[in-house]
Structure formats: C-alpha cells, structure tokens
Amino acid sequence: MQNFTYHRPGSVEEAVQALSAASDGTLMGGGMTLLPTLKQRLASPSDVVDLGGVAGLSGISEDGGKVVVGAMTTHAEVASNAIVTAKIPALAALAGAIGDPAVRNRGTIGGSIANNDPAADYPAALVGLGATVRTNKREIAADDFFTGLFETALAEGEVITAVAFPVPERAGYAKFPNPASRYAIVGVMASTGPAGTRVAVTGAGACVFRASAMESALGGGFSADALSGASVSADDLNSDIHASAEYRAHLVGVMARRAVAAAG
Amino acid sequence: MPTVSMTVNGRSAAGEVEGRTLLVEFLREHLRLTGTHVGCDTSQCGACVVHVNGKSVKSCTLLAVQAEGAEVTTIEGLAQNGELHPMQAAFKEHHGLQCGFCTPGMVMSAVDLLNTNAHPSETEIRDWLEGNICRCTGYHNIVKAIQAVAQGQGG
Amino acid sequence: MTDTGIGASVRRKEDNRFLTGRGRYTDDINRTGQAYACFLRSPHAHAKIDGIDTGAAKNAPGVIAVLTGDDVAADGLGGIPCGFAPTGVQAPHNAPPRPALVQGKVCFVGDLVAMVIADDLNQAKDAAELIQVDYQELPANVDPAKATDSSTTRIHEAAENNLYADWGLGDKEATDQAFAQAHHVTKIDLINNRQIPNAMEPRCSIGEYDQADESYTLYTTTQNPHVTRLLLAAYVLQIPEHKLRVVSADVGGGFGSKIPHYPEEALVTWTAKKVGRPVKWTAERSESFLSDTHGRDHVTRAELALDENGKFLALRVHTSASLGAYLSTFGAMSTTYLYAPVLSGQYIIPAIYCGVTIVFTNTAPIDAERGAGRPEATYLVERLVENAARETGIDRIEIRRRNFIPEDAFPYQTPVVLAYDSGNYAPILDKALEMADRAGFETRNADAKSRGKLRGIGFCTYIEACGIAPSNVAGAIGAGIGLYESAEVRFAVTGAVTVFTGSHQHGQGHETTFAQIVADRLGVPFDSVDIVHGDTARVQWGHGTYGSRSLAVGGSAIAVACDKAIEKGKKVAAHLLEASVTDIEFKDGNFTVSGTDQSKSFGEIIAAAMVPHNFPLDEMEPGLDQRSFYDPKNFTFPAGCHICEVEIDPDTGVVKIVNWTAVDDFGKIVNPMIVEGQIHGGVAHGIGQALLENCVYDPESGQLLTGSYMDYCMPRADDLPNFNLGFTETPCPHNPLGVKGCGEAGAIAAPPALINAVIDAIGVDIDMPATPEKVWRALQSRPQAAE
C-alpha cells in the first residue's frame, strides 16, 4: 500500500476537518474493506482518518421504539447485543454471519453501508427493515441511501453516525453465501411491521433492491407459502463465475421463502 | 514518522512506523516476533490472527497505529513459564497441525472461541473457523483439539 | 511395540516450535543488510513487448537496481531448466526456453517482466509502479483442447501448433481389437479441473553471496533443496554445485507447488552478487495464485469395453493436457508417466491405450499437485466403472468385485508398464462397506427423502503408484535425475544419534516418524535421535519429498544406514566380547553373544567406536557413522476404498457431505496418528477439487478470474465432515520397512467417490467441481425434474 498520513480524531467535527484539509482523504471505520483495498493498491489516499477514537460513535440503544446502532459498532457487538437479540433477532443473526469472527470484531455497520458492496449483508438489513441512516448532516431513509454499485447518497465529507431500525413485528434473513468469499450471492431480508412489508435483496443485483412482487404477495399474509408464485426477473441480475443471473433469480425465491419462514 | 507504543505479550513495545505499517509488519519486522504469519493479501486466511485487547483480529488488516496503547497477544505470548497453553497442548496431543503455518492463527482463533463460548458444538467450532484456512489437516484434528479443551481434557 | 517405536502414535517432536511461534520458515529469516525485491508481472496473457522504460523506477527513493530480460541475457544466465522429457513421444519434444525474466514476450498473466530491488519492500513496490512497458497484445488461449487448433495463436517459436508432444502408452492395436469385440462400451467425456495447490505459506526466497569464498546461499521454500541446487547451479548460474548452498528449513506446505525450480529463486541468487547485498523476496498471495505452478487441467475422452458378463476388456483414453505457458521442472511427468500407468486401477483390464496431446496454453505453468497424474487417472477409471455399472444394470460393487485383480495374481503385470508388487483388494472393500454401513443406506435415503433431500452414495476403489522411484525406471521414462534417496546416521560419543535425510518435511512429521524408525531399529531412546533435513550444506544429497516417497524411499535409506551401523557394531561387539561375529545377535539395542548373557548396549558400542582405546584398529576404521543410498526396486502400490455419502438440497443444489469412510492399505504403518492426518488432509484436498476449487481463466482475455480467496474456493472447516478411517495391511515386499506411502492417497480417492455420490443422488452426470449452480442445473435437466 502507498503511504498516507494517519489521523485519529476525537470527534466527528475533527474528523470532518481532517478530511477537508486532506488533498485526497478517506475515512476509516473498522478498516476491513479499506485496508485490503489499499494493500491491493486499488486506491491510494493521501490521508486516512480513523474514526476509531471518536467518542459516541459506537454502541446500541433504544430510542423512541427504534433500535439505534452507532456507526462504529462492530458486527460482533450487533450480533451479541441484548437489545438487538431481543428486539430484532434477524438483525443479530445477519451481523453474526458477516465474514468471520476476526472480521466481525473490527468491521462496522457504518463502514459496511458506506461501502455498499453489492454482496454485503447490511444493505439488505437496512432496506428490508426500513431503517434510517443518521449522518453528521441529516437523516436518510434506507430506500434512498443505497444508490448504485458501491454508491450511496453520502455527500463529500458526510460521516455516518448511526443507523436507526424500527422494530419489526416479524423479520427474517436468509443468506446464500458465495462459497469462496462468504459474502452474499443472494441475501434476503423480509419483514413486516411499522415500516410496512418489505423484501430486500442483496447480492443478486448491482445494488440492494426491494422485490416488489414478493412484497405484494406477502401483503395477503406473511407466510412462505404466500411467496410460491412470486419471483424476480433475471434480467438485471449479476452473473459471474459463481452464479448466473438465472440461478440468482431462482435463489432469490428460495431465500425469500426461507427468510419468511425464519421470521417464525 | 508516527511512533507507536503498545503492550505485546506483557512487555511494552514501541517504535517508529509509517502510517501504512500493518500490525503484522510491526510484529514481524520491528519486534522480530515471526510466529504470526502472513498467508494472504485479502484478509481471509487467518494465519495472522492475534489478540488485541483480548479479541481475535487479523493483524494483516490493522494498522500498527490503530493498536496504539493496546494489549496485544501473539502466539509467542500464549505459553506461560515454559508450559504450553492448554490449546497448544491439545493441538499437539490431537495432531491438529502439520506444516504449522496456519497454526499460530488457528490457535489464537480457537482460544478466542472458547473465551467467547466455553462449550461450543462441533458446528459452532467449524463455523468459527471460517476465517482460518488450513491446507494440511482437513480440520478434523483441529476440531478434535478444540473439543478436547472445551471438555477440559486438552493435552 | 514400544511407545515410541514403529506402530506407535508418537506425538510430534516438531510441534513445540510450531505451536509456540518458533518455526523457522524462510520469511522468518532476515539476513544482515538485506535488500527487498519485488517483481513486475505481466498484466496480459499474451503480448509482445516493444520496450521497457525503467528510468523513473531506477531513480525512485531507495531503489538499488531494476533489472529486465536484457540484463539476464547480458549476464549469460541460463534459462530455467526442465528436469523431465518423457520417452515414448510420437511427435518430438518441442521444449521452448524460459528465461528467468521475459525477453520480448509475455506468455501468461503473471509472467516475470522486471525485478526491482530496494532498501525496503514498499520502496520496491512503489518503484515497480513507475516502470513503463509497451505491450502489443496477442490473442490468448487458455483451453488445452483448443491449443493445437490452426486458429490458435502460437505461443512459442519452438512449439508449432502449441504442441509439446503427442505421447502414448499401451498397445493401441490390441485395444482397438478388444473394442471391436465388446458387448458394451461405456463412454465418458471429462474435464479434470485446473487447481491451484495453495500451500498456506507463500513462496519466499533469499539470495546471498559471500565474496570471501565466492559462494552463494539460497534460502528458499522448496520440497527438494538438492534438486534446486543442481538446476540452479548447473543450468542457470553455471557454477559448480558446491558454490551454492540451498537451505529450506521449515516449509509451510508444498503439495507439489514447491517442487519446481522457479525463476524468482534464480533471480534473487543472481542479484545478491550483483547488488552486493542479500536479496529477499516473499510472494504475496496474489502472486502465488498467478505464478505458483498449477495442477491438473485435463480434457479427456475415455471408453471402457465390457463383455457380456460385465468383465472389462479394454480401456481407451485420449487426453489433452496443458503444461501452461512453459515447461516446469516436472511438468510433463504428471501428464504422462504418473498418469497413464495407473489406468488399470484395481482391475484386470487386458488392453489399455492412452494417448496424451500435451500442449502449451497462456496460463501459469503446470506441475505436480498432490497426486500428480494419479488423481486424474483414478477419476476417469472410477467414473467409468460406475457409469458402466449403471448402463449394464450390474451393481456398482459387484462390477468391481468381478474385475478386481485377485489376491493370488500378485505380482501383477498391467498392460501399462507397471507391475503391482502386492495387494489384496476385496478385504478393503468389505471393510469399507461395513464401516460405511452400506446396508443401511436405503433407510438413510428414505429418511433424507422425507426431509426433502436427495441422498447419494459413491465409491472409489483406487490404486496408487508411489514411493517414487527406481532410478533405472526414472531414467527410462525420461527423468534427468535418479530417484533414490540418501541417509546418513551419525553418532555422538555420548550416544546421541543424528540422522541426515535427503527427504524434506513440510508438514509430514519426518522428525518424528524417522526418529521412530531409528529408535526402533537401533534400540536407542527416541529422544536421543534428531533428524536433519533441508540444507545442502549439512545433508549429503537428496531428492526431496513428493510422490509419497519419503517413508518408502527416504525412510528405507535410513533403515539401511542403521543396518550398516548394526553390522559394524556387531564386529565391534565381537571384539569387545571376544566372540566370533557370527555369534553376535542384535536385539532391542543390545549386542549379545548368542546363548550367553554377555552383551553390550548400543551406547557402549558407540563409545568404543568413537573412543577406540580398545578397538581392532587393524581390521576396522574407528567410528560408527554410516551412509546409504537406497534405490527402490519398484514403486509401491497403496490401495484403498473410499465411500462418500452426500445429501443435496434440491432447492439450491448445495451438496453436503454427510459421511466419509476410508479404508486404506499402506502396508506397515509407522505412526498411525500421522498417517490419519495425511488421509484427512488428502481427502480434504480431493473434496476441494470435486466440490469447491476451480481455477478459471477468462477464455477471451486469459485473465485469472480466481486470483484470490475471494474467488478461489478453499475448503474450510464448515465444508468438511469428520472422517471415518480404517486400515488393512499388506506389507510392501521389496523395501526394508514394508511401507507404501500415504500422502497422496486421499487426494486421489476423494474426487471420484464424491462425484459418484452426487451422480447417484441426482441421476445425471456432472463435472467437477459440483458447485451448487451446476447441481441445480443438472437437476433441472432431469427428465423427471417436474416431480
């Protein structure tokens, strides 16, 4: 990796300052995506601004019926946290199946969603549960946050501070992992509750998306059987050496049924 | 150049590094603690796993400066007073290693597992090891070794 | 049996250093004043180079040297040599040269274009990015079956049609005749998928030059330091061998990929003198993917002829096999003499013919990978046998029994060169069937069905030819070296025994197993025996470790050296005990005058020989040290039966291995714990090939699409089952230990057992690896898919 200047600010304001002072700076959460990218020399920022020392970005709380997860909260914390396991067990299960234990000990929800890898798990959680992304500037609905392949609605210098999840009545996540990388070839979060009935699909397309035909099918009753006729089209889905678009489309159906079944 | 200081295997360690210096480079090149290995460049193989503040992390995916002030334990720090740690002893007893290259990371990962979950099922053990690749053993004896420690009958 | 002797599961001597982080892998070595090298590798699969501009790189901070093919040529460095040219070719060998750094042309993605040496590694990498290369891209081909097509671009001047050689083994005419009379012919088209061996330790080499005595040292990750020394000294550097020392201390797995002599080894050694500092290079995993030798990559059509009773009449095989872009050290061995000679399997097949079209493609060079040729052969035989059973309606077990070479037929001469020395196949099969509870399969199948799963059972009864190899055979088939092994046993006055072996350990536990042999043979304490390997300055000579040869050949050499020491010891004892040599018996570490209680321990004899105050100096030299060079009389022929049971989720195509049973006959077993570990690892490797691992190059661009663990699927703990192992024992009749070798068996047996199980479950043929999508598609293609 090319060298850079390292910053460890104590507050979001300091982080933003360091970022704006840099010629080509980047934020670092857990570094689980950023550092491998730098090691491969796929990017060479002049400055790395580590959010690891920023007070208040990490932790999980309840706030007006919502579960609020700080941006620097690790996957391991989300997976084992008492509030999450009680209120949104599907979210805990999703976090507990990201990467491996060492990755989960460092990787953060903020970094994951900012990166918006098409095969990442969290985007399905945010969209599938109707979450809201909180930044240092505003709140962004998950439906508007993920805008394309590795693209988000974040503006230059905008820092994610937390994600607020409404507590669903029922929710389930099913993932079909890529056998090599263990990211999602297809992951489906299905839920029903205050944010409506949602079926969010990650891994299959360029970016997380809602499977509207499936959502309508579930409107009549939140059961796996209700999904039997519903499907997604293979047309815009990813195709690679691990799975063709057609197979992914098929898996979306299977995983959606399993997600709903897992919701109990 | 930034300086960094941390506690490694109970001793304080400090040095000048670059921003880009990885923790594993600091351990191997600066401290000459070569027990921690590098087996990949995509953060997947787990040969580099060490404990930072008691938790397993991939030292190839952590900057040395991120470990400022931290308590780091490497494979060299596991045995106490010349006695193998129970996990090390169990790996030996159950032949959980062959070439030994994955072993430091594997052992560190296994120790963290039992710290997190004292009585894992076989499935939980196998799942936990997702981030530790071994080409030699087929994992069979690694799983046996970890089970033995969990059941209090390691080495 | 003592608790440390032959047959005991002695815990490994080497483990303490590995478990405490004190292994001595090459990258753990740092030489004073060392500089760091990194390589600029070709981003193209096939291109001409019109120019390389190294100016900016040379001026970058910390840079000591930037070298290209021109520098290699100017210094007159020899090309990277090949150690094997198969005999029996029908078209001449077209062996193109391989310069250590490319000259004017790149032939695969990862080919070595330039070398940068700097004070530190990051400086070297930063500078490498500044090198400008003017490439003129050429069409690339990665498919062995298309290599000789007239439309495919030629890779090497020296190899017309990209053909290395057309090679054949067996009696073609007799085979064709048998087919003409067949009652039934089973045909199969197979791909033996390309693999990347992926030892967990990436390659690493450190070159050093000592001006004082004008000698070089190379620390490197190799499975055979002496062979590397020979190739590098004699062919590349063109210096006397004794001016080069090769050290290969602890090596983190090999699996074949650390057999070949690599250009990087030559380059760090050459430049160490040039820049006057030790030069260190450590591969990053991405480089390993690109540039370690790969394995397999066969495209095969095979046919089995049967008579009306289901007896095999003949086997006819044609394979297109890739060598990759260049001939690696033993590249053409796995595609020829390690392949076709095991096509007879455990069966009587009166006529066999195998033709191999061996070609170059724009891919990484191919060499041995765990099993090397034998997995490819076994896979096709065992797939054919089960397909033949299905087609003829004969039970899959019964068809094997009908065709097994019977116990009383050994030694058995196959129609493809090999003469099997020993074996007894039916008891292996019986034991495996019982351990796997074959009889209960239908019940388990019904239970799986009730859970919506498809269950299948598959078998493989394999033969292996290992313990490589008798030197006269090695010579006859085209190897440039003998394949004997050497050992030296040295004694210290106070009784310690040091054994120098030409075998090399990189996970096999030789330090323990070999010490057991010595302790057992000499009756000395196990802890008093130390094994030394992996250093050409300490070990007299050796051929290293591969082809499951260490115990059968290297271990036998040690046994012979021990026996020589015992013979001399008897003479010393006769002198000390004032008896005739013929009256001295040696047992359990004591030399005794037969029929008396007069005896001397081995320790006393050592002391008497080393401090020869009372010694027949006019009859014998002092000392007890002995050397041996053991050349095996034949290959060894381990055999076994592996049974795999799978359950398939029809919704997703995911295959789960639910049972694995392996019964193997490795002859005598020295350390059962270590042998079981070898089976576990070998089976895991084979499961990897059959289910998960696939090296894929883009058919158009020739880019490696599986260039990291993100895309190349290594078996993890949660992919694998527990293994249920059993053994039978038919000792090898021709080596002093009765041992056969076990390192590759699992990788040979596993793929057909697994794929046969998958086919049993889904009812249609499938190629490796049986990925979820492939299985799902196969299920869609079934006529009864609608059920």
Ligand SMILES: Cc1cc2nc3c(=O)[nH]c(=O)nc-3n(C[C@H](O)[C@H](O)[C@H](O)COP(=O)(O)OP(=O)(O)OC[C@H]3O[C@@H](n4cnc5c(N)ncnc54)[C@H](O)[C@@H]3O)c2cc1C
């Ligand atoms: C071996 C391995 C396996 C993995 N498997 C999975 C998997 O199965 N599923 C999955 O979903 N992911 C997986 N990941 C990715 C992992 O979840 C990462 O943790 C995550 O993608 C990035 O989180 P991070 O905190 O490490 O972010 P970093 O790597 O630090 O940052 C990623 C990006 O986000 C930006 N960023 C970070 N924090 C913020 C913030 N607060 N505000 C704005 N921008 C920010 C950074 O600038 C950077 O561009 C895996 C990673 C590895 C190494």
Ligand code: FES
């Ligand atoms: S070296 Fe750290 S995960 Fe491979």
Ligand code: FES
């Ligand atoms: S023991 Fe060799 S890689 Fe695990």
